[in-house]
Amino acid sequence: xxxxxxxxxxxxxxxxGRWALTFVEVLLRMTWIETKLLIREPVTLVFSFAFPxxxxxxxxxxxxxxxxxxxxxxxxxxxxxxxxxYIGLVVASIGTVSLPVxxxxxxxxxxxxRFRASGMSEWALLGSQFLVGVGTCLVGALAISVLGIFVYxxxxxxxxxxxxxAFVVAVFAFSALGVLIASxxxxxxxxxxxxxLIWFIMMFISGTSAPLSDLPAWMLxxxxxxxxxxxxxxxxxxxxxxxxxxxxxxxxxxxGVATSLMAAALFQWE
Amino acid sequence: xxxxxxxxxxxxxxxxxxxxxxxxxVQKSYRGFTALRDATFAVARGxxxxxxxxNGAGKTxxxxxxxxxxxxxGGAIAVLGLDxxxxxRELRRRIGCQLQxxxxxxxxxxxxxxxxxxxxxxxxxxxRDVMAxxxxxxxxxxxxxxxxxxxxxxxxxxxxxxNGPEVVFLDEMTTGLDPAARRVAWALIREIRExxxxxxxxxxxxxxxxxxCDRIAVMDRGKxxxxxxxxxxxxxxxxxxxVVFTTDVADLAFLEGVRHVEAVRREGPRVVVEGRxxxxxxxxxxxxxxxxxxxxxxxxxxxxxxxxxSLTGHVMAE
Numbered sequence: 113x114x115x116x117x118x119x120x121x122x123x124x125x126x127x128x129g130r131w132a133l134t135f136v137e138v139l140l141r142m143t144w145i146e147t148k149l150l151i152r153e154p155v156t157l158v159f160s161f162a163f164p165x166x167x168x169x170x171x172x173x174x175x176x177x178x179x180x181x182x183x184x185x186x187x188x189x190x191x192x193x194x195x196x197x198y199i200g201l202v203v204a205s206i207g208t209v210s211l212p213v214x215x216x217x218x219x220x221x222x223x224x225x226r227f228r229a230s231g232m233s234e235w236a237l238l239g240s241q242f243l244v245g246v247g248t249c250l251v252g253a254l255a256i257s258v259l260g261i262f263v264y265x266x267x268x269x270x271x272x273x274x275x276x277x278a279f280v281v282a283v284f285a286f287s288a289l290g291v292l293i294a295s296x297x298x299x300x301x302x303x304x305x306x307x308x309l310i311w312f313i314m315m316f317i318s319g320t321s322a323p324l325s326d327l328p329a330w331m332l333x334x335x336x337x338x339x340x341x342x343x344x345x346x347x348x349x350x351x352x353x354x355x356x357x358x359x360x361x362x363x364x365x366x367x368g369v370a371t372s373l374m375a376a377a378l379f380q381w382e
Numbered sequence: 383x384x385x386x387x388x389x390x391x392x393x394x395x396x397x398x399x400x401x402x403x404x405x406x407x408v409q410k411s412y413r414g415f416t417a418l419r420d421a422t423f424a425v426a427r428g429x430x431x432x433x434x435x436x437n438g439a440g441k442t443x444x445x446x447x448x449x450x451x452x453x454x455x456g457g458a459i460a461v462l463g464l465d466x467x468x469x470x471r472e473l474r475r476r477i478g479c480q481l482q483x484x485x486x487x488x489x490x491x492x493x494x495x496x497x498x499x500x501x502x503x504x505x506x507x508x509x510r511d512v513m514a515x516x517x518x519x520x521x522x523x524x525x526x527x528x529x530x531x532x533x534x535x536x537x538x539x540x541x542x543x544x545n546g547p548e549v550v551f552l553d554e555m556t557t558g559l560d561p562a563a564r565r566v567a568w569a570l571i572r573e574i575r576e577x578x579x580x581x582x583x584x585x586x587x588x589x590x591x592x593x594x595c596d597r598i599a600v601m602d603r604g605k606x607x608x609x610x611x612x613x614x615x616x617x618x619x620x621x622x623x624x625v626v627f628t629t630d631v632a633d634l635a636f637l638e639g640v641r642h643v644e645a646v647r648r649e650g651p652r653v654v655v656e657g658r659x660x661x662x663x664x665x666x667x668x669x670x671x672x673x674x675x676x677x678x679x680x681x682x683x684x685x686x687x688x689x690x691x692s693l694t695g696h697v698m699a700e
Contacts, residue, residue: 134504141501145487145494152489152525222484229451229481230541231474231502 135236142232142240147247156210161252164198164205165259171321172264183325188352192267193319195260196275196351200282200343201320202252206245207286208293208314209307215241215294216303219382228381238379242287249283267352274350281361282343285368289339291375314340319348339367399426401460402549402580403448408457410443417443419604421457425549430571430581432591434686435601436698441584442482444601445551448582449479462548475503478547478579480538482554488527492518492537495526496544503545516540516570532563539570543579550574553584568594586698588686598686602694612686619692620684625655625665627676640668 150156175190185193218224227237260266269275293310297303315321317335324332335341346360403425410418418440425431433441446452448461450470459466464473486495493513500509513519516536521529529537535555542550552571556564571594575581585591591598592612600608600615608615622644628651637646641664643657655665662681669675690698 134501137501138498141498145490145498148494149487149489218487222481223487225481226484226486226541229449229474229479229484230499230545231471 196347197344211290212293212303217300270353271350274356278346288371295378429596432595432598439601440604478542479551506545620688627679
């Protein structure tokens with residue numbers, strides 16, 4: 113019944129090179145399958161893209177020609193602020209809502225149990241979630257950028273490299289947060305509740321709805337305690353030619369590392 | 383020391399056949415609750431081995447320890463010569479499993495699932511052959527959620543054997559299936575064995591264990607309480623004969639004095655006479671002598687149900 117004698121097979125799977133190759137193959141295959149599954153079930157995509165794009169259109173209608181008034185970004189065109197910051201909002205929505213709901217639903221249905229028992233590694237599973245997250249966020253970021261640049265005349269990113277670095281760090285941090293939320297939530301519903309709550313709060317106090325300069329001090333302080341504020345600054349700055357903010361990148365990266373460690377320790381297959 | 387004990391267990395039970403699994407005195411507790419007190423048994427290559435017992439008897443915990451999904455608190459386990467707790471990754475490539483309460487993503491297609499699971503185990507079989515073998519070729523592009531119960535069963539079996547495993551664990555495979563689908567699943571289980579794979583079957587269905595298994599470990603309250611072939615279990619633990627008939631006659635005290643009769647129980651009009659040896663002939667003669675000639679007089683042969691009752695003192699409630 114076996115393809116090769118057991119001894120040969122055991123040797124084949126324990127050879128280190130073969131191991132690494134298998135890991136990469138499983139990771140890529142899983143990523144490709146997850147991508148197809150996402151396209152087959154478009155509800156997640158609608159939430160992740162349509163919502164920020166719609167709100168951006170509404171904000172564009174309200175603040176279209178206005179400039180920032182007061183604060184350290186005084187005089188900046190409002191839409192030059194909102195367009196890059198909404199890339200951060202898309203990343204946040206995928207990390208705090210889509211990813212944890214998806215993983216928790218898998219756990220609830222016994223999909224993770226099934227994967228684990230067949231020898232899928234935790235890193236291949238979570239790695240595929242991260243890669244799919246990067247892809248989804250990238251499509252969202254492109255949609256928002258195109259809309260901003262062509263419809264609202266937003267400036268073309270001054271430092272595309274700086275924006276790209278901030279984007280990758282943001283996806284890393286929010287993916288880790290997503291896995292952490294999934295680890296702490298017993299069900300998909302719980303994950304959705306917790307994720308949406310965090311996401312909504314961040315949305316209102318991180319400069320992605322009311323301008324930061326209009327927020328009362330305590331709200332601003334709370335915003336600074338959550339990752340989206342720092343993601344927004346780290347995206348807005350290089351986009352508008354203010355250089356990359358090392359402080360914000362370090363904070364987001366640090367949140368990512370800390371959350372990853374916690375998520376890895378708490379991750380539950382069942 | 384533990385290894386020596388494990389070897390002894392297999393020598394005693396297997397009459398020199400090769401053991402693919404040995405478990406001796408395996409124990410496991412969860413937060414103060416003892417799920418497994420003592421699981422001791424050995425599984426021979428090529429057999430269908432049953433773990434039978436009510437819910438909560440420790441069956442699933444046992445197979446999870448065997449698969450390396452849980453680490454036992456005590457005792458020794460060897461599966462294909464490996465310690466599952468230490469070599470779970472290596473082991474998972476040589477075993478297959480169908481788990482209780484597991485699923486696949488709703489929209490994954492049959493071929494995608496097979497290809498993915500095959501890629502987890504390099505050096506296994508060509509998943510296309512496995513797909514054809516288990517009658518799934520024409521469902522290749524169907525999504526998991528669109529499959530019927532029987533097709534899902536076949537897909538789960540195919541996924542369990544796609545790595546060409548030497549041992550397959552099937553945990554409550556037929557729970558929740560209607561009788562027709564259950565019969566189809568039984569045929570699948572026999573087929574897995576006919577293809578040369580050892581099967582460990584976890585079930586709480588007496589009939590399933592009796593029909594399918596070569597040998598059965600009966601579990602109750604975290605312990606293996608008996609281990610033998612279905613026939614052997616019945617012979618040694620439920621040897622009694624039961625003669626059953628119905629009658630309106632109220633006073634049957636005379637039956638107690640009939641030769642070979644040990645007990646007479648009455649459930650409404652239904653009378654159960656228990657005894658040993660030639661009970662039927664003597665009871666029949668005694669009844670006729672009293673002018674009672676029940677048309678439905680018959681012998682009930684003992685089943686695993688009776689074995690379980692005699693071993694544990696309680697019936698196996700669902």
